[in-house]
Amino acid sequence: MILSGRHSQSLAAELAELLDELLAPVAFDRFPDGEVMASIGDVTPTSTDRAIVVASTPTSDAHLELLQLQDAAREAGFDDVVTVLPYMGYARQDRAFNPGEPVSARAVARAISTGADRVLTIDPHEEDVCDFFEPTATSVSAAGRLAEPLPDDLADPLFLSPDAGAIDLAETVQETAGTGAIDYFEKTRHSGTEVEISPSDASVEGRDVVVVDDIIATGSTMSEAVEILHERGANRVFVTCVHPLLAENAVTKLSRAGVDAIYGTDTIERPHSAVSAAPAIADALEEQF
Template sequence: MAQTTEPKLISGNANMPLAKAIARRMSLHRGVNVGLVDARVERFNDGEIFVEVYENVRGEDMFIIQPTSNPANDNLMELLVMADALRRSSAARVTAVLPYFGYARQDRRTKARTPITAKMVANMMVGSGIERILTMDLHAAQIQGFFDIPVDNLYASPVFALDIQNEFKGRMDELMVISPDVGGVARARELAKRINSPLAIVDKRREKPGEIAEMTVIGDVTDKVCLIVDDICDTAGTLCKAAEVLMENGAKEVHSYISHGVMSGPAVERVSNSVMKSLVITDSIAPTPAVKQATNIRIVPTAPIFAQAILNIWNGTSVSSLFDADTLEPIYDGMYKPG
């Protein structure tokens, strides 16, 4: 494939601030202006999505920045229509940059007569002309296998590790990483290794979906500063309940590090009124005004890591190099200075 002078970015309406931030970061890295391709992504009166690309993209390496977050169906359809428009405009390659991959929680059949929607969405993306996926913290790692195209899955844990080393400087020996359920142990263990902290688990049992019957802490959290680690915070019910149980079991403080702040329904109110001292999320999903105004919610940027990953894909160099703190620290421009 003939390489063009610069990678080209295009964005839907799901998270335009993040798309612009990625473009700015890439401009800094490249020393030339990398802007978003001029296009319109609109809706007809009946809600149908229409896309028109105003610039020539023939032979270009195109990157569509579009998390499939709420409203998931609209944002997913925008992505598919943009991919089709680019493919029909003779783009050399179309890469979907999905900071948040919607429908990832439906990755297996949990009972009879239910769908595996994550696989169906993967098929739709490939069918629309997408040739590569770049995402962050998939809910289940096996979703990469649902695609017959390359999938690069970035991790928030290296960025979180830098943030923790900055925020808890001088208190690192007090920290304990907590997995809010047995299924998230691998993710929590990864962060615990990075910051050299012990690990505990909150085991939860549900009577029915959305309702937690019982929570048990596996491990001694007495006098520890607990860091709950998970990939998604939706209504924050489980998160806030886990924080309460940890405090009841003798924890000194509870903080949470969550990759994707879905924050639907009563989530912000619950977090604001909870015993958690802070909730740290990324900007993979565009934060609502309520999230921005919450005093105990903090947002860490993903634009630096996504900008570098896009450049690595365009250059044909390693994306997995971004899993190392030594690589990430200079990318984050000294924002975090581990002590």
């Protein structure tokens, strides 16, 4: 049975269809004092049923709702609880960057682990966050799905990652598309909000460029990259990401920079979620069971 978090309802429904699983009647409420409540209604599992909690956690409330859904599954009698984190909030705080700071990814992973027998997470910002779970979480890639919405008439395409750390994502999209070259920008992070990027040596003049990243948050770094690409004579620029957080005015920044289209998956459900990560999740779950 699939239990959907508040922010993953379309993805959970797609996954339930692919796996031929029932979709639990999940409800969300908030008490007058602000506390949240996620419940699954009157559900009676059979001896062979498993509970698959599918819940992205882009907010602090979403983390609490996930913990409640896991506990509700246990309360209902499910012996096997699998948690799927399409998008794991706090994952970028994977170490203490300054003295006295917490490792937030470790803190939330420990909390989630108490209610799950297994955890799957989709394209985490750093693979090492999987080690914070007990047992170790399984990382699943949905990056290949980003090739699907790209135009069929790409002109001598270049698949470009914003830094060397995301080059594997660009390679995955390029391999799935079956055409084009690969390169990356040099990116130097000075703080949580200040990032400096410099272009690589790859020629982009007259070419279509597909920029690939794991997550777009504020869009500041990505919009700067798009502007640089147009300054260097790129034809069309498409921005793709697994996790389209697109906070605040990110879409406006990218549009002003001259992006031709933004494509993301539904790990975070946004208007730009052009493809679903459900097939990648379904394949990973079927391999495990």
